[in-house]
Amino acid sequence: MTEEKNLKIRSETIADYAGIAAVNFAAFGMTEESSIVALQRQSENFDPDLSLVAEIDGRVAGHVMFMPHRVQLLGETVRAVNLAPISILPEYQKKGIGGKLIEAGHNLAREKGYDFSFLLGHPTYYPRLGYLPNAYGFSTLKATVGFSRPGRDQSHDLPALTTRPVKQGDGPTLYSLWRENFLPEVDFSLDPGEALVEWVSPNPAVEALAFLSEDGSEIVGYCRTRKATPEKPIMFLAKDGAVARAMLELLAEKKAEQGEASAVEFELPLHPSARLSAELGGGAHCRTGIYTMACPLRPSLFDEYYAQVNAGERPPGFPIWPTAFELS
Known part of the structure; x- marks a missing residue:
């Protein structure tokens, strides 16, 4: 497709902020997601490298943020990223751009030493990209x-x-x-x-x-x-x-x-x-569910934790989400 040939995925810059906000509004029909993005940029954990845009012909057509976190697993502190939010302009949806953004984010997070990515999301879409259900609760x-x-x-x-x-x-x-x-x-x-x-x-x-x-x-x-x-x-x-x-x-x-x-x-x-x-x-x-998912990025403590949870040997973990997600 023409848009795929001209597609460029890269880390965001300050000059992209307005375009990213516009994509989030177009995709969701409200300003909450763009506000979440802006608030997460205020965190000391934020890494602009892991906030990616899909650019087509010089225009921001999609965006995904992978927010770094220190996460407790099996008595140890590990490094992980939270995928939230992801947005694609309506005219470019269902063309594989979201998957390309996520794959690029996974690769970059892996290179930076993060063990897994986690999210709360659609139970049939994200498993195609490596996400496992019932990862936390x-x-x-x-x-x-x-x-x-x-x-x-x-x-x-x-x-x-x-x-x-x-x-x-x-x-x-x-x-x-x-x-x-x-x-x-x-x-x-x-x-x-x-x-x-x-x-x-x-x-x-x-x-x-x-x-x-x-x-x-x-x-x-x-x-x-x-x-x-x-x-x-x-x-x-x-x-x-x-x-x-x-x-x-x-x-x-x-x-x-x-x-x-x-x-x-x-x-x-x-x-x-x-x-x-x-x-x-x-x-x-x-309680856990098919919406609470994580994707292993490399062998880590997450593998042992996930096996124990799914064998019923350990209760699922419990994240309390950052204040940036409390807008509604």
């Missing part, structure tokens, strides 16, 4: 907190906590708390690092709270949640089980302000292997 632990009236005193056997919005300078403390909560047990944990953009959502409807000790001297908990649904946190970190329960009481009071319920059932983003899950009584449920 989603995990929740349900916990019910009862209360009498909003604003009541916290239970006497729980630490007294206060809250404030996450602010500049909190990143290192929150990152340390994350490590205590997720490492080394939880497979597929995505290392958020210390940068504030990884802890505060770009979406004003999402609230990031630091929970402080009674004297206000120490951050002992963190929660990122949509303001309308505080019972379903996106990320939930606590120093220990007692702090976690005190945090849930404060969040329950927030929910109580929205209605007259006598109890709140939380769905906490906790993996069965997480320390905090056990301290809250266990019972975390992890």
